[in-house]
Amino acid sequence: MYRFLLTPRWWGINVFVLLAIPFCVFMGSWQLSRFEARVEDHRSAGAQAAENKREAARPLTELLPVDKATVGRQATASGRYGKQLLVPDRELDGKRGYYVLTLLRTDDGKALPVVRGWLPGDADRAEAPAAPTGEVTITGVLQASEMPGENGVPAQGGLPSGQTAAISAASLVNLVPYDVYDAWVTLNKADSAMKPVPATTPQDTGLDLKAFQNLGYTGEWFVFAGFVVFMWFRLFRREVEFVRDAELGLVPDGAADGGAPQQTGEQPSEGPAQEKANA
Template sequence: MYRFLLTPRWWGINVFVLLAIPFCVFMGSWQLSRFEGRVHDHRTATEQATAGGHTAARPLTRLLPVDQSTSGQRVTASGRYGEQLLVPGRELDGKRGFYVLTLLRTDSGKALPVVRGWLPGTADAAKAPAPPTGEVTVTGSLQASETPGDNGVSAEGGLPAGQTAAISSASLVNLVPYRLYDAWVTLERGDSGMKAVPASAPAGTGLDLKAFQNLGYTGEWFVFAGFVVFMWFRLLRREIEFQRDAALGLVPEEPERAAVAGG
């Protein structure tokens, strides 16, 4: 009854099934590993951003360039405050407000963007306290340059003078007359009565849409594998039923099937 499995048509079906199932399982496992990797990165980055405030502060130059291992670490830098900008549309504790961003000009000749704190309401330069004068030393959490569209960073353009949507060297280079570090610092204590902005995990380490896409693709690949098995058994059952009906003379046999049955 099962000699039809030796026909060229069924050889093709069987080879396809034997290749398709491991491929689907492999792709599903790979997507699952990517999701698990994102979960691990998110957990590590969150723990690091939280624990960074309990470690000893290190000089800025020792922690550059910013990566997943240095983001959120306590850093210290010295210099003189220069240009001040506002970063509108930033939420803190469920309230809408803005960051006060001041450029710290260091002895290296570069300026370090420093978020001195957060204030509620609409961004208004008159509300932002002036930075301290003279030589200052700041201590805070090191952060990577922001990318518009990531972690809630606005991609809005056409802001008023003195404002920026993203805290990044690429955005600030056209707004201030300094060479810039490709990083920024949020003070651990808000300056001049402002509220301190907590450190955040670096971009690409959160449980965002991409992470759950990986999980969705995992399910799809495993479903495909199950579908291939289901279709193989369905074709096998139909073939067996056809062979039985042909043996009883209920249906005319196809030439290829008749040759196999006659053997």
Template sequence: MYRFLLTPRWWGINVFVLLAIPFCVFMGSWQLSRFEDRVDDHRTATEQAASGHEHAARPLDSMLPVDKSTSGRRVTASGRYAGQLLVPDRELDGKRGFYVLALLRTDSGKALPVVRGWLPGTADPAKAPAPPAGEVTVTGALQASETPGDNGVSAQGGLPAGQTAAISSASLVNLVPDRLYDAWITLDKGDSGMKAVPASAPGGTGLDLKAFQNLGYTGEWFVFAGFVVFMWFRLLRREIEFQRDAALGLVPEEPDREPVPSG
């Protein structure tokens, strides 16, 4: 009854099934591993950002450039404050407010963006305490430049003078005269009664849309594998039923077609 499995048609079907199932399982497993890697990265980055204050502060230049291993680590830098900006629409402890961002001009001649703290309400220059005068040494958590869409960063433009939507060298280059570090720090303790801004995990390590896309693709590939198996058994069952009907003479013969007269 199963001799039909040796026909060329069924050889083709069987080879396709034998290749398709391992391929679908492999792709599903690969997408699952991508999701698990993102979960591990998120966990590691979150723990690093939360425990960064437990490590001794190191000189700023020794921790650059910022990457997954240095983001959230405590650094120290010295210089003089040379200007201050406000970063509006930032949330802390469930309340809306703004960051007070000062530019620390270091001995290298480059300016380091320093988040001195957070204040509630709207971004009002009158509410922001002036930065300390003279030489200062700051200590805080190292952070990578922000990009719109990360950690609530707005992409809005047309802000009033003295404000910026994102803390990044690309956004600040037209607002300050100095060369900028491609990084910023948030102080361990807020200046002048401001609340300290906690360090955040670096971009690309969160459970974002891409992570859940990997999880969705995992399910799709395993469903494809199951669908291939289901269709193979369905075709097999139909072929067996056809063979039984043919053996019992239940398969109607196709009537001969009459020749179509030419001309």
């Protein structure tokens, strides 16, 4: 009854099933591991943030370049404030306003972008408080350069002179005549009655949309594996029933070999012997 399993057609079906099921299981397991890794990153980021609050500030040069291990840590730097810029269209406590960004010229000749605080209102008509003069030492949270269009950073262009959309070395190097660190600091205590800007969380370290996409893909791949098994079993049962019907004489012998009985609307023509008998 099961000799049909040795036909070329069923050899192809079986090989496909034997390859498809492990592949679907592997892909589902891989997506699940990605979700678990993001969950672990989320836990580590929470623990890291709590540790950063207790940790003493370290010199800026010891924390560069910025990565997942150093972003959010307390950093300190000394120098003199230079050019000041406004970062418009930034939200804090549900209100729209702007960051006051001042470049801190350090002893090595490079400038560190420092967000001194946030003010409500429109940056186009703003009168931001001037930065302190003379040598200063600042302490704040180290942040990675922003990317326009990501993590709430506006991607607008064509801003007025004295404004920048993103806090990044790539943007600021065109606005100031000196080198800029590929990082920035938000002060723990804002200057001149401004509100301090809270540190942003690092990218890809939380239970965001990407994490739940991984979880959804996990379910999809396991469903695909189950669907392959279901379709194989359905085809197998259908073939067994067809062979059983053929053995009972319910279908023509040709159809039992995998063919299907031909059905037309015309009646078979009578042969010569039948015509003589009718005469």
